[in-house]
Amino acid sequence: MKELMFNIHDLVLALFAGECFLIALILMWGLAHKHLRQRLLMVLALLNGMIATNVLIQYGAGLRTKAFDFSPDLFFLFAFASFLQGPVLFWYTLSLLKPSFELGKKAMWHLIPTLLTPPYLYFLYYRHSTELKRKLALDFEMLAPFPGNFNWFITLQKFITLGYGFYCVYLLSKQTRSAQHPTRSAQKADMQWLKLLLGSFLFVWIWSLVIHLSGFTRFYTYTFGDTMGIITNYLACGLLNGLLVYKLLHTNTSHTPYTTDSAEEPARDLLRPDYIEKVIKAMDEDKLFLNSRLTLEDFSTRIGVPSRQVSAIINRHLNQNFHEFVNKHRVDEAKRILGDLTNQQQNVMEIATTVGFNSKPAFNRFFKKFTGLTPSEYRDQTTRSLS
Structure with a gap:
């Protein structure tokens, strides 16, 4: 046998x-x-x-x-x-x-x-x-x-x-x-x-x-x-x-992306216009995204808006989560730097750190997600169009 x-x-x-x-x-x-x-x-x-x-x-x-x-x-x-x-x-x-x-x-x-x-x-x-x-x-x-x-x-x-x-x-x-x-x-x-x-x-x-x-x-x-x-x-x-x-x-509830530490928001909570203005100004003008350790709590404290309201504004008014919201602004800032011919001596890692990313892989991933190109490809393309 x-x-x-x-x-x-x-x-x-x-x-x-x-x-x-x-x-x-x-x-x-x-x-x-x-x-x-x-x-x-x-x-x-x-x-x-x-x-x-x-x-x-x-x-x-x-x-x-x-x-x-x-x-x-x-x-x-x-x-x-x-x-x-x-x-x-x-x-x-x-x-x-x-x-x-x-x-x-x-x-x-x-x-x-x-x-x-x-x-x-x-x-x-x-x-x-x-x-x-x-x-x-x-x-x-x-x-x-x-x-x-x-x-x-x-x-x-x-x-x-x-x-x-x-x-x-x-x-x-x-x-x-x-x-x-x-x-x-x-x-x-x-x-x-x-x-x-x-x-x-x-x-x-x-x-x-x-x-x-x-x-x-x-x-x-x-x-x-x-x-x-x-x-x-x-x-x-x-x-x-x-x-x-x-x-x-528990397939329908676990591993769902989340960005707030507050209770689940009522669907019809009103979004205050002054809060919306503060959230947008904090990124567009104050550039809080440059802080590589920025969290929802830090952000809400800096602008004086409850984190629940910040999350609601980003989720419902801007159709993003906090993570995407911050990294989109970082990528936009990186695009500005990469497109400036006076910054040609800066390497990609230096730019990633400057705009708030902790690592080059994360920078490359989000940059390609929002632009369809790697940072180097974007720089080359912009340089050719300006020359």
Whole structure:
């Protein structure tokens, strides 16, 4: 009788990986029109699919040997994903808590552990002969004490990831405590979704860390540890499907763009003409958009208009949200600078910073969104028309 490649426990893990990849694929569909938070959610789903696949290859009873025979390099191929899911969850949390959040250069510091993983694994595994790779890949009892301290690598991986999870919960609780006004229904749905998502991740990560540390210290037998690891896979799969059901039931309210921290506005609230004039003057004349850290609250305080009224004016009178409103003015200012022949010595990044953008990618994205051209293309086109 042929040896089975998958047992029932491996099939659960394979199902979890498949669902993660499918979710990532669905979120990837029409990605150009999606917000940063949806892009990050897509990456988060993709990373969890990679992690599940990595676990399946490393621990799958019937799959390990066949995977190694197919290619020894399959082992640890997605090991980087475990380090990356923490930062991505952190960025995703920020994207929900701060609608104006953009990934800038500072965010790249969070990638250091991920970038260090490939050279570490090369030293630990990939540089060796096929014979030694077989022993390391198929016998973790040999790999754990092997030069390179693989057990400590996994421990560090789990602690870093869990640290990000707790910090995300801290940011969420801080945002909740500091909220001064009732939130809109879409915002409430996003916060509830974030609570469930963070809670699910933390539960699985804490469980996984406890099991790992107990096994690391030889607190229990290998068989018991294997059983607890299998339970982890069932928990992850169950929580994923629970989150999917929640999302399906709340599709119409969650992840809706929002720009105000006030209660949902009555449809027939009158817009005061003097307030409208103040909002427009603040941008056209006072150029408050040049402040790269401008928020709705800061803006409303500066012009002496309640944030609820500012949001209503921008949404209903100008048909934009606050984020678009600010960045449209920044792009218009950048167009003025790019079209001035006396500013030809200024590079694109300098102009982006001058008009209030924190990063060149964000500047390029919004500039192309509003003009159909990149800043460099716009400058070239304007220069040719003036010469």
